[in-house]
Amino acid sequence: MRTAVAPDVLDTAVAAETPEGILLELRPAGLAARFYAFLLDWVIRFVVGYAVALVLILFMGNVGVGIVLLLYFVFEWFYPVIFELSRSGATPGKSLVGLKVVMDNGLPVTPAASLTRNLLRVADFLPFAFGAAIVTMLLRRDCKRLGDLAAATLVVHQPQRPLKTRLEGVPPVVPARSLTPADQAALVALAARAPTLTVERLDELAALAAVVSGDGGRVGPNATRRVLGVAQWALGKRV
Amino acid sequence: MTPLSFEALYQEEWQELESLLDRVLGRRTPVGRPPPVRPERIAALYRRACEQLALARARSYPAYLLDRLDRLTADAHQVIYQQRELGFGMLARIVTRDFPRAVRADARYVWLATALFVLPALVLGPLVYFDPNLVLSVVDVATAAQFEQMYAESAESIGRTREAGSDWLMFGFYIRNNIGVAFQCFASGLAAGLGSVFYLVYNGALLGAIAGYLTERGLSATFYSFVVTHAAFELTAIALAGAAGLKLGHSLLAPGRRTRGQSLVAAAKECVVIVYGVAAMLIIAAALEAFWSSAGWVPHAIKYSVAGFFWFAVFAYFTWQGRREG
Numbered sequence: 157m158r159t160a161v162a163p164d165v166l167d168t169a170v171a172a173e174t175p176e177g178i179l180l181e182l183r184p185a186g187l188a189a190r191f192y193a194f195l196l197d198w199v200i201r202f203v204v205g206y207a208v209a210l211v212l213i214l215f216m217g218n219v220g221v222g223i224v225l226l227l228y229f230v231f232e233w234f235y236p237v238i239f240e241l242s243r244s245g246a247t248p249g250k251s252l253v254g255l256k257v258v259m260d261n262g263l264p265v266t267p268a269a270s271l272t273r274n275l276l277r278v279a280d281f282l283p284f285a286f287g288a289a290i291v292t293m294l295l296r297r298d299c300k301r302l303g304d305l306a307a308a309t310l311v312v313h314q315p316q317r318p319l320k321t322r323l324e325g326v327p328p329v330v331p332a333r334s335l336t337p338a339d340q341a342a343l344v345a346l347a348a349r350a351p352t353l354t355v356e357r358l359d360e361l362a363a364l365a366a367v368v369s370g371d372g373g374r375v376g377p378n379a380t381r382r383v384l385g386v387a388q389w390a391l392g393k394r395v
Numbered sequence: 396m397t398p399l400s401f402e403a404l405y406q407e408e409w410q411e412l413e414s415l416l417d418r419v420l421g422r423r424t425p426v427g428r429p430p431p432v433r434p435e436r437i438a439a440l441y442r443r444a445c446e447q448l449a450l451a452r453a454r455s456y457p458a459y460l461l462d463r464l465d466r467l468t469a470d471a472h473q474v475i476y477q478q479r480e481l482g483f484g485m486l487a488r489i490v491t492r493d494f495p496r497a498v499r500a501d502a503r504y505v506w507l508a509t510a511l512f513v514l515p516a517l518v519l520g521p522l523v524y525f526d527p528n529l530v531l532s533v534v535d536v537a538t539a540a541q542f543e544q545m546y547a548e549s550a551e552s553i554g555r556t557r558e559a560g561s562d563w564l565m566f567g568f569y570i571r572n573n574i575g576v577a578f579q580c581f582a583s584g585l586a587a588g589l590g591s592v593f594y595l596v597y598n599g600a601l602l603g604a605i606a607g608y609l610t611e612r613g614l615s616a617t618f619y620s621f622v623v624t625h626a627a628f629e630l631t632a633i634a635l636a637g638a639a640g641l642k643l644g645h646s647l648l649a650p651g652r653r654t655r656g657q658s659l660v661a662a663a664k665e666c667v668v669i670v671y672g673v674a675a676m677l678i679i680a681a682a683l684e685a686f687w688s689s690a691g692w693v694p695h696a697i698k699y700s701v702a703g704f705f706w707f708a709v710f711a712y713f714t715w716q717g718r719r720e721g
Contacts, residue, residue, distance in 0.1 A: 272663045
């Protein structure tokens with residue numbers, strides 16, 4: 157079982173425990189990712205709003221203006237609420253960046269919480285240009301803004317499908333010692349990144365992990381191959 | 396037990412759970428007509444998967460196995476513990492019970508907000524009436540002139556000649572403007588309540604000043620008959636939004652035996668019921684303002700009677716509605 161992250165490790169992961177005693181790992185999204193999502197949402201709303209306004213006002217006159225004003229009201233206050241309550245739990249902007257809104261305990265966001273966090277955006281805007289939101293997000297490890305604090309919500313990175321590892325032709329190697337899940341995950345991650353690294357760099361990194369295959373201290377293509385073999389084993393290949 | 400035999404042993408259960416979850420989450424449309432999903436089966440499989448995940452972690456099984464079980468339990472957890480709280484039953488319960496109860500439970504914030512809203516109006520109203528130049532301390536010249544023109548006896552906006560199209564225009568305008576003001580009144584309360592205090596006092600002062608100014612100009616007949624009906628919903632709603640904001644601010648300033656964070660979360664949860672109610676009241680207000688208040692052909696006597704009825708109804712609602720258990 158993964159234990160709590162040591163405080164000196166640069167990791168913002170939050171563990172939410174389920175009633176069944178299983179720990180779910182949530183990865184809070186930082187300021188930059190959330191800013192991009194906000195920007196995308198802003199552009200989407202602007203373009204859609206502008207296009208709809210143009211059509212309605214041209215063809216429906218004053219009634220059209222009324223509908224446009226209603227629409228702006230909905231866009232202003234309820235655009236995030238509507239999308240956050242959908243199955244994806246994210247506005248289009250957040251989806252594009254790969255974020256979603258969840259409750260602190262990892263569950264889908266509730267209507268009350270979604271409304272709270274989005275209405276309190278007003279308080280986050282204070283004193284100007286989302287000053288309060290930026291300061292609280294930078295100060296907090298879980299990167300909540302004021303609305304998230306009051307609504308008990310988190311904006312997290314959607315769990316990523318693990319990178320496809322291409323290890324065909326690498327024979328599995330039984331590890332020379334027992335490996336913790338974290339060790340195995342590190343090996344698998346190294347194997348996944350292998351095609352993007354230069355051969356020299358891969359050898360260097362593999363040498364750091366060479367104890368797992370029992371070639372501690374050795375550097376070179378053979379040691380690398382055996383380390384990747386252990387990764388292959390961790391991925392379930394035997395024989 | 397080796398990881399492989401562990402996997403072979405439970406493989407079928409995992410596949411069944413995966414396919415059930417795929418169907419519930421709509422990730423894959425089933426082929427043909429499969430039997431309906433039995434929720435208790437998902438719950439049972441989920442609990443077993445949790446157990447197997449705990450075992451697999453304790454035995455340090457390979458990453459791919461843990462990864463699969465991790466994703467399986469995370470998905471099932473979302474499906475099983477999801478809270479679907481906003482149905483029609485929920486809305487009906489808010490209207491008939493929760494909203495008036497929440498208002499009564501927070502009576503001290505409501506009275507404080509009402510005072511902050513009404514007192515500036517009561518002070519500025521007579522002041523501006525006796526010295527019309529004072530209106531410029533709240534609004535600029537152009538706005539004052541605009542208000543005067545809006546309620547002038549001949550004005551089209553209040554008058555008989557307004558067509559249906561502009562009713563819709565004004566409906567949109569009132570929704571956007573008034574609900575926006577109320578939401579701001581609530582949300583800015585997070586700044587230790589100061590934002591709510593500011594918006595309540597400012598809107599109260601604005602109301603008093605405009606009323607005093609228009610009365611002095613001799614436009615009281617059109618002005619009061621126009622505002623009196625929807626004011627029952629609009630002014631009450633703004634005071635309530637302010638009260639919710641004050642509650643938020645107070646929960647931060649004086650968290651009692653909780654941490655400030657917990658106190659804020661609890662207060663926000665209670666406030667959100669009031670915010671639902673406020674939004675509904677403001678939609679009613681906007682509809683009245685656009686389609687009834689502006690109807691120039693209705694005699695003033697009828698307007699005042701209807702207004703009296705609405706004011707009574709609003710107060711009766713908050714005083715008596717939802718007192719019985721159930």
